Every structure is written in C-alpha cells, then in structure tokens.
Amino acid sequence: MRKTLLVLAVLVLIVGTAFGQGKLQEVQARGELRCGVNQTLPGFGSVDAAGEFEGFDVDFCRSLAAAVLGDANAVTFRALSAQERFTAVQSGEVDVLIRNTTFTLSRDTTVGLNFTAPTFYDGQGFMVRTDSGINTLADFEGRSICVQSGTTTELNLADVLGALDVQFTPVIFESAPQLVSAYDDGQCDGWTTDKSGLASFLPTLGVPSDHRIMDATISKEPLGPAVLHGDDQWYDVVKWVVYATFAAEEYGITSDNIDEALESPNPQVRRMLGVDPDQVQGLGLSADAMYQAILQVGNYAEIYDRHLGPDTQFDIPRGLNAPYTGGGLLYSPPFN
Amino acid sequence: MFEVIPPRPAPAGVAGIGGWIRRNLFSSPANTLLTVVTGLFVGYVVIAVVAWALFDASWGQVWANQRLFAVYRYPADLLWRPMAVLAAMMALIGVMGGAGRSNEILRGLFWSLVGFVAVVTVIAILFWPSARVLWTGVLAASVVGYALGAARPALVRALPWAWAAWLFLGFFLLYGVTPGSGLLRIVPARDWGGFMLTLILFTGIVPSFPLGVALALGRRSKLPAIKYTCIAFIEIVRGAPLIMWLFVASLLLPLFLNTDPNNLPAILRAYVAITLFSAAYMAENVRGGLQSVPRGQTEAARALGLGGWLTTSLIVLPQALRAVIPAIVGQAIGLFKDTSLVFIVGLADFFRVTEIVANQPASLRVTGGVKLELYLFVALIYFFFAYRMSIASRQLEKQLGVGTR
Structure with missing residues (x-):
C-alpha cells in the first residue's frame, strides 16, 4: 500500500x-x-x-x-x-x-x-572489546551483534555471516545513539556499522581503549x-x-x-x-x-x-578517499 | 467512687517519630535486618549518584546547549517571542490560580509552575545576561496574573476567550508575520523544537477533547452512517501504533491535500496525527463515562420534556465527563511523553535534542561522552512535569469522589 x-x-x-x-x-x-x-x-x-x-x-x-x-x-x-x-x-x-x-x-x-x-x-566494519577474543568473523559464532534497523548494514551482516555459516544473534536498534549505549553496556559482543561511524563513536564509549575496530571490512559503502x-x-x-x-x-x-x-x-x-x-x-x-x-x-x-x-x-585516514593520484578513488572526469 | 485518672502520654516507643520507626522498621529481627540492608543499599546508591553528579559528571554540554534544549534552532534574537507566549500563558494560569485560591488543585499547579519559572529566573539573573529581562518578565506576568485573579475572580468568565486569543495570537507570534528580516519575521516551523515543541505538541490534547466527545457520542448514535463511521475511525486509529500514524500523516497528508509538502510543515503534520490519535483514545474514555450514567437519568430527562440535545448536553455529558476526568488526565500524562516519538518524522523535540547534543563533535571530545548527564537532565525535566500532573490527577480524583460513590 x-x-x-x-x-x-x-x-x-x-x-x-x-x-x-x-x-x-x-x-x-x-x-x-x-x-x-x-x-x-x-x-x-x-x-x-x-x-x-x-x-x-x-x-x-x-x-x-x-x-x-x-x-x-x-x-x-x-x-x-x-x-x-x-x-x-x-x-x-x-x-x-x-x-x-x-x-x-x-x-x-x-x-x-x-x-x-x-x-x-566507507565499508562496514566491526567494533569489539579488546578482551573479547574475537579476531575474525568466524569468532562471532554464538555471539551477539548490535545493528541498526532500516540500514544496509543489517542486510550485509546477515548476508556475509550467513555465507560463512556463522550462527550469531542480531540485536536490532532503531537509532544509532541507543545502539552505542547498548553496546557500551555490554548488551552485545560486537557492534557493526560503517567504519567511519565506528571511528566517530569510539571516543564516546565509557573506556575507549577497551575497544578496537576489527580489520575485516564486509561491504562496500559508497x-x-x-x-x-x-x-x-x-x-x-x-x-x-x-x-x-x-x-x-x-x-x-x-x-x-x-x-x-x-x-x-x-x-x-x-x-x-x-x-x-x-x-x-x-x-x-x-x-x-x-x-x-x-x-x-x-x-x-x-x-x-x-x-x-x-x-x-x-x-x-584518507584511505580510499584520497585522490586517484594518491592511491584513492576520487577521480573527476575532465572539465571539457 | 471513681477517681479520675489524668491522661498520661502514650508510652515512649509507641508515639511520635521514634514510635513510628520502631513499629515500622525495627519490629522484629527480620524486619531490622531488612531495614539495615535496604538502608545501606539506598544510601550507597544515593551517595554514588550524588558524588557522580557533583564530581565526575561533566555538565558543560547540557549548559552549553540550553538554547537547543529550550527551542532548538529558533533564532536567538527572536527568543522574546516564545517567551512572550510563555508569559501570557503564565499570566492566564495565574488568573486561574488567583481566582481559584480555594481550589487546592489549581493553586497547587500554579505554584509549582511559578516555582519552576522562579528557579529558572534566578539562574537567568545570575548567568544569562541576555535572558534576564525575559525571564523576569515571565515571573512578573505570573504574579500579576495571580493578583488580578485574586482581586477580580469574575475574570474567570473571560478565560475561555482569553485562552482562545492566546492560542491564536501565540501561534502568529511564534510563526511571525513578515517575510525577510525584522522583529516579526517568519520563523519556519522546521526550526522549532526542544521543550517548546514538546509543549506545543502536548496541546494536541485540547482539540482532541471535543473531537473525542463527538466521536463517543457518534458511536452511540442511532443513525447507522454516523455510528459506523465513528466506530471505524476509533477502531482503525486505535488499531495501529502512534508511530505509524506519524508516518502516515507525514507522507500521505500532503498527497491527500494535493500540496507541496513544504507548504505543510512537519510539525503541523505531526500535530494532526497526535490530535487524531489522542481523539480516538479520548472517545473510548468518554464512552466509558457515558455508559456509567444510568438509563434512568435519560428517561427522567425525557419525562421532563427535554429533547435529545438537551438531555445529552445538560444531563448525560456532565455526569459522564465527571466520571472520566481522571482517565483523561492520565491520557494527557501519557501523551506528554508520547510526543517524543515525533523524532521519527525528523522533528527535534525535547528528547531528540538530547541525542543531537550527544552526537555533537564537542560532546565526543569529553572522555566517556556526556550521554548519562544529558539523559539524566532530560529525565528530571520530564519527571517534574509528569509527576506534577499525576499529583493533580490524584487530587482531582479525591475532589470528585470518583470511586467513593
């Protein structure tokens, strides 16, 4: 309708x-x-x-x-x-x-x-606690992951971990601030969103040094x-x-x-x-x-x-967001 | 012969504070243990919270964003406009409180609000040079209103007109009249927000009341067209969550009215949704009241020769509404908090401002973030108003004798 x-x-x-x-x-x-x-x-x-x-x-x-x-x-x-x-x-x-x-x-x-x-x-990444022992995506077996509803991250998470046959519990939130508080309170073992989002919320966590952003990137998020x-x-x-x-x-x-x-x-x-x-x-x-x-x-x-x-x-870090002359993806067609 | 024994004071340990404590807290070893354990726990929590609030918490972000919390993006140089509306509101409430001095509820509500305004005024005088005059004005308006009401109780009769004028003029003052710049320039509704928006949306309870009464009466109508329209409206609206109706209003209202969505501010759309939603619940509350009026009342009125309208308006409705006033106040308290759902259509009400502030880069520079401080602040404000309303509701129940008749 x-x-x-x-x-x-x-x-x-x-x-x-x-x-x-x-x-x-x-x-x-x-x-x-x-x-x-x-x-x-x-x-x-x-x-x-x-x-x-x-x-x-x-x-x-x-x-x-x-x-x-x-x-x-x-x-x-x-x-x-x-x-x-x-x-x-x-x-x-x-x-x-x-x-x-x-x-x-x-x-x-x-x-x-x-x-x-x-x-x-951007690309979807994961934040985990440093002492959680989670180093690869396979380590999420039996763990819970916080994710925001209505976003592509929710779909990617199911797709990628499903393909790896990892059984995990998604914990779904309506808004990012709620999600961050929940993750900080330990309601889930991991938290997934775009890496830029992870980087910007990291300083707001109770003890930022207790957390780290995993290397794995599971999606393209242009x-x-x-x-x-x-x-x-x-x-x-x-x-x-x-x-x-x-x-x-x-x-x-x-x-x-x-x-x-x-x-x-x-x-x-x-x-x-x-x-x-x-x-x-x-x-x-x-x-x-x-x-x-x-x-x-x-x-x-x-x-x-x-x-x-x-x-x-x-x-x-600029990463992919550097000009193509610097190894990134920013490339403007000619102004002809 | 009898000798009159002079009355002796009750034995120590039974009367007074000591007695009450002994009876209620230390009556048995188990009770004593419970008291000690609970006391330690409560004491620990209170001390921890107070110590945190005084020493660890960083209230800077709450303080720095006071304008966002109050009015969101309403221009700073035009703050006198919402403040004038507030002053007029306090003056009218003052007249009510002053004229109804003997009414415990009106008086209580008035003094609570004045207390709140007075606290803010003191803060303003101490710390906000730009808002000193405005807040002092609001306080003065409340007191003048009270004095007027006390001196001339007959003013109460003009109040309905005064409130209607306030609503009308208040809207124009908030919205503005002239485009461009100047004192009365238009402030687009998308810049309204904060606690002001929460209060504006809360007033949706007012139009929902006549609508609800009309729906409740319609539902009891003998005319099938009216009856089934009302039933359908009430049941459909109550059958879906408020959040969905907010979406529907936000997306479909411009379509139905065939207008550019920009001509229909999001606030207006949310207001319509909240009002209609609240009206459906109001209708069911009122219907409960209508059903509590015995049939004999209607029959007696008919026997006296009153027609349908007169029976309803003079005999049935007054008794029905009287019975459901507490339920309506309860609904108002619920609506006050439900207004926070409007964030889903992009409006920045009081609660949403908390999240906006929590996500400012400046908030992220504070180690550990400032979420706890922000949420605690917002919770306290919500609690003050919701709790005050619930006290009023209880007093009202007592005054009306609902449940004792």
Whole structure:
C-alpha cells in the first residue's frame, strides 16, 4: 500500500517535472537550496550549540548552494531520520539528499534516486572489546551483534555471516545513539556499522581503549549525494559540483589560493573556474559557480580535514578517499 | 467512687517519630535486618549518584546547549517571542490560580509552575545576561496574573476567550508575520523544537477533547452512517501504533491535500496525527463515562420534556465527563511523553535534542561522552512535569469522589 502510494507520488512528481520547470530553475527561483541531512552523526551532520548545522555532508550542501545560488549560506537544512529520508526526496521536500546514504542498485531503481559520485567510500566494519577474543568473523559464532534497523548494514551482516555459516544473534536498534549505549553496556559482543561511524563513536564509549575496530571490512559503502530520478539537468549540476571539489584538490586549488588559480594556464582549471565560461554555463549555472563553491567552502581535502581529518578527534585516514593520484578513488572526469 | 485518672502520654516507643520507626522498621529481627540492608543499599546508591553528579559528571554540554534544549534552532534574537507566549500563558494560569485560591488543585499547579519559572529566573539573573529581562518578565506576568485573579475572580468568565486569543495570537507570534528580516519575521516551523515543541505538541490534547466527545457520542448514535463511521475511525486509529500514524500523516497528508509538502510543515503534520490519535483514545474514555450514567437519568430527562440535545448536553455529558476526568488526565500524562516519538518524522523535540547534543563533535571530545548527564537532565525535566500532573490527577480524583460513590 505504502509502496503503491510512493510510486504514485513519484509519478505525479515526474509528470509535474516534465511539464513544469526543472529543479534547477525551481531552486534558483526560490533562492534557497533544501538539503536533507543527518543531525546525529558526528563529523558528517550534527547541530552545534548555536543551532548551526555542521559536518562533512553539510559542507557539500553548502558547496552546492554556493555553486547554484552564489551563497554558501542559502541552504535550508532539513534533518531527516533514516526512515523518512527517501520519501522526503520523492515528495520533493528536499532538493538533494546528502545524509550518509549508501549508493545501491535498489535505491537507484526502486527507490527512484540518482546518485552522484560518492563523496565518501566507507565499508562496514566491526567494533569489539579488546578482551573479547574475537579476531575474525568466524569468532562471532554464538555471539551477539548490535545493528541498526532500516540500514544496509543489517542486510550485509546477515548476508556475509550467513555465507560463512556463522550462527550469531542480531540485536536490532532503531537509532544509532541507543545502539552505542547498548553496546557500551555490554548488551552485545560486537557492534557493526560503517567504519567511519565506528571511528566517530569510539571516543564516546565509557573506556575507549577497551575497544578496537576489527580489520575485516564486509561491504562496500559508497556514500554520496542523491537526487530524484528523472531530472537530468539537476542531477548533472549536483554531480559536477562534487567533481569540482575533487578536481580542485587534484590541481591544488584551495579556498586560499583560488584567486591565483584564476591566472592558471591549465585549460582544465580555466574551464572549471569559469575563466573560459562555456563549460560551466552549459550546466545552466553562472560561469563562476565552481569558483564560488571552492572559494566559499573549499576543495575536497579542506572539507575532509575540517570534519574528519587529523586535527579532529576522529582522524579517519584518507584511505580510499584520497585522490586517484594518491592511491584513492576520487577521480573527476575532465572539465571539457 | 471513681477517681479520675489524668491522661498520661502514650508510652515512649509507641508515639511520635521514634514510635513510628520502631513499629515500622525495627519490629522484629527480620524486619531490622531488612531495614539495615535496604538502608545501606539506598544510601550507597544515593551517595554514588550524588558524588557522580557533583564530581565526575561533566555538565558543560547540557549548559552549553540550553538554547537547543529550550527551542532548538529558533533564532536567538527572536527568543522574546516564545517567551512572550510563555508569559501570557503564565499570566492566564495565574488568573486561574488567583481566582481559584480555594481550589487546592489549581493553586497547587500554579505554584509549582511559578516555582519552576522562579528557579529558572534566578539562574537567568545570575548567568544569562541576555535572558534576564525575559525571564523576569515571565515571573512578573505570573504574579500579576495571580493578583488580578485574586482581586477580580469574575475574570474567570473571560478565560475561555482569553485562552482562545492566546492560542491564536501565540501561534502568529511564534510563526511571525513578515517575510525577510525584522522583529516579526517568519520563523519556519522546521526550526522549532526542544521543550517548546514538546509543549506545543502536548496541546494536541485540547482539540482532541471535543473531537473525542463527538466521536463517543457518534458511536452511540442511532443513525447507522454516523455510528459506523465513528466506530471505524476509533477502531482503525486505535488499531495501529502512534508511530505509524506519524508516518502516515507525514507522507500521505500532503498527497491527500494535493500540496507541496513544504507548504505543510512537519510539525503541523505531526500535530494532526497526535490530535487524531489522542481523539480516538479520548472517545473510548468518554464512552466509558457515558455508559456509567444510568438509563434512568435519560428517561427522567425525557419525562421532563427535554429533547435529545438537551438531555445529552445538560444531563448525560456532565455526569459522564465527571466520571472520566481522571482517565483523561492520565491520557494527557501519557501523551506528554508520547510526543517524543515525533523524532521519527525528523522533528527535534525535547528528547531528540538530547541525542543531537550527544552526537555533537564537542560532546565526543569529553572522555566517556556526556550521554548519562544529558539523559539524566532530560529525565528530571520530564519527571517534574509528569509527576506534577499525576499529583493533580490524584487530587482531582479525591475532589470528585470518583470511586467513593
């Protein structure tokens, strides 16, 4: 029933889009971007004491607003729960979803989303107590594992441990904070979620040094922005703003030196920053869109370091999230 | 001859505090042992908790996030608006308390709330320069309201109108009037939250009351169309959890009304769900009351020549509602806590703010996190209000003599 209605809603919206204006024009006319984010995932999306949203995902919302509207603050953040996030995109309540959402096939098809390039390559891992004697996945035989409902992690856990024929007891929770408290109280032997999540919650445990993150990674979790399927122009805009942050890091352009980069002889840089305006204008944006995004929010490395880097308490190694030139997966197609 | 023996005091060990202790705590060796063991245990727990709260706990995050707890993202420079609504509410409650001085319940409720406001005001005067005037204003409004009510008890008759005006003007003051900037600029409902949101959602009990009464009467109607519509509504709504209705309202209401979901704030959707859900339970409570009114009452009214409406409104309903007031208060207490479920549709009520604060990077920098402190703080606030309501409910039961008739 709910599914039918959702499909209906999506259809109505798709038809509406086809006959009306696209999301890009809608956002520009409105003068603000509506961005769906998390407010309870430290490092990625949270609300500070002054009531401002902050985090890695939040900064990509700001980049997008800077590119589309010229103002990184022209964003209305809509805090979404894991359960309602997709319907919020389908019903048009948010223009873009940047809420640590894993890119999967079914979300691309049945749910009706389009994912841009992943902004964060994550993988599902496990946290255990150092004295638990659990070193490999097989050691979970007969043990219990805490997991959050409504997420891909729950499915992966069943898939992978099922394939290994490991009998374990899943202990399921509705929200991450409840889960962490339960694990900390010893209600389960292990706790599984994306490794970034494990790293960010580790400092909140009673005695952090009593716990460790296992080496095993059991899934691919590419997290990235998603928009509603069926509006190609808007999809292109979101996608290329993300690429611009990658490319800026690759070419060494930061928010500090970007004005010098405007003099760069590199044709890629000139096209991206709008010195040669045709490419960026082809997206339906003003020529300085990417310039504004990088000037106001920064390149990928700046965003990463601000929220997850060595100067933060999370200090998550770049790993797969390094540029391809540094052994990672961040690779922007050329701005030709 | 009889000699009058002068009355002697009761033997020591029977009367007074000493006697009570001996009778109840040390009457036998087993009892003594139990008392000692329990006493040690309770003492240990209390000392441990107090020692933790004073020495180990880090209350910095609770303190730093007071605005989130109170109003979530409501703009700091516009805090005078919710505070004005609060001041008006306290003034109206003050009039009720002042006019109803002889009523133990009204008086008690008023003084508890004033006590709460006074404590916060003292804190504000000491530590929050920006909120001093506002909180002092709220306190002053309560006292002025009380004085007015005490001097002119007749004001009570204007109260229903005053409350209606408060609801209407209060909404506009909270929401704002003009777009853009300025003193009365619109604050989108998605920025409302914290304890303010909990209170707003709690007021859903008010519209649910007439709805519930109407449903209960409809269920007893002789007209099949009305009767079965009401039965269907009550049973369907009661047949599914509140969390599901919150989802339904959040997803389907914009579809039914054929509107852009952004025109229909999530708070409004949650409010509708909570009100209708509460109305269905209210209807069953009221129906219980209707059934407790003996048939003879209706028949007597008919014999006197009263029509259907008059019989219901003058004879049956007053007796029925009187019988179920405690049940309704119980429902209100339940609803007060159930409002915390709105986190599922992305709203940041008082309880949800706890989790938001617990997940700020700043909270994670505190060794061991600050979850215990946050949850304890929130629990205390919830407890204060829920317990106060349950005291009022017990007093009400006694006053109405429910269960003794």
